[in-house]
Amino acid sequence: MSEEMTWVLQAQQGSDEAFTNLVETYQKHVYNLCYRMLGEPESAEDAAQETFLRAFQHIHRYDSKRPFATWLLSIAAHYCIDRLRRRKFSMASIDQDEEEGGFELPDADAPNPESEVVHNEQREQIQGLLRRLDSVDRAAIVLRYWNDCSEAEIAEALNLTVSAVKSRLHRARRELAGLWQAETPRSKPERRPHESPAF
């Protein structure tokens, strides 16, 4: 039996210590998902903490046939989607948040300040684009690219079919590419002499 499964079983029997080990193992994955979904460190921290609390309270419902990470990320994704839906209807809209200015990102271990600046720019650009996606599409993208989940795992986590996940991922990536193209200044593509403008 794996160490993780032992912790899960101990946590199911009420061990706080075992569950803390699971928190330490998955904190980065859950926090990153919440951060990518909600876009603010404070909300991400709160959502990640709430995810672990919900997981702890309902750990007896965890089915050991499923990967623990997928179960945990499913709770986090649903919590964030729900929060985004509520935020949509509340007074504090995302647009307002955007107007309020940038947010401080936790310091990643980068020895080179120049590459850190480039990384920060890229992070903020991706974060800005992610914000414009539908919340379920955003969750699918984050699970796919940051958590390396397969389409089947994403489907399980988001209660979708595999084909729905596939089409959501395609749609989201097309949308991201469109936004990327609109936001990144670029030169026009070269056209070979005598080539048709249609190609």
Added chain:
Amino acid sequence: MNHRPFEDWLLDDQPLTPEQKRDLLSHLRLCTSCSALAESNLALHTTQMISPTPGFSDRFKARLVRRRSEQKWRQMVGILVLVLGGLGLISWLAGPVIQEALSSPAEWITTAVGYFLYVLTSLQALGEAAAILLRVVPSFVSPAGLFVILMVVSGFSYLCIVSIWRVNRLPQGV
């Protein structure tokens, strides 16, 4: 411009053969939309995970303790409200009966029999009233009206059931 099969290759994230790579690169030099797809793909693949600030698990432990004490407090308040409310209701309902019973046993028995007969005759009267209504209503309410009333009652019942379900359901994903 024809984006096939380049767009599919990019969207499917599948490993490409050297020839496919060469063809894709030459297409990307000409096609802005596919090159945007490739660039955004690259950004998605290379943007790092963000870690929480140090001490996350300690903050979790503290929150767990706080949540537990909140739940205990809420449970205690709930039980207290339930007990006090129950006691109040019982004393309000049973107060007159107890007074009667304490004043004289004969009177208590008479009152109990009276109450029993009262409940029995009330139920009988209600049954008769319902039977009369069922006989009379269809004569002055059209079938469409009856249908509307039935729909309203079903809608209300549905709302009640959904509300109870929403209050008691588990968080999604659990």
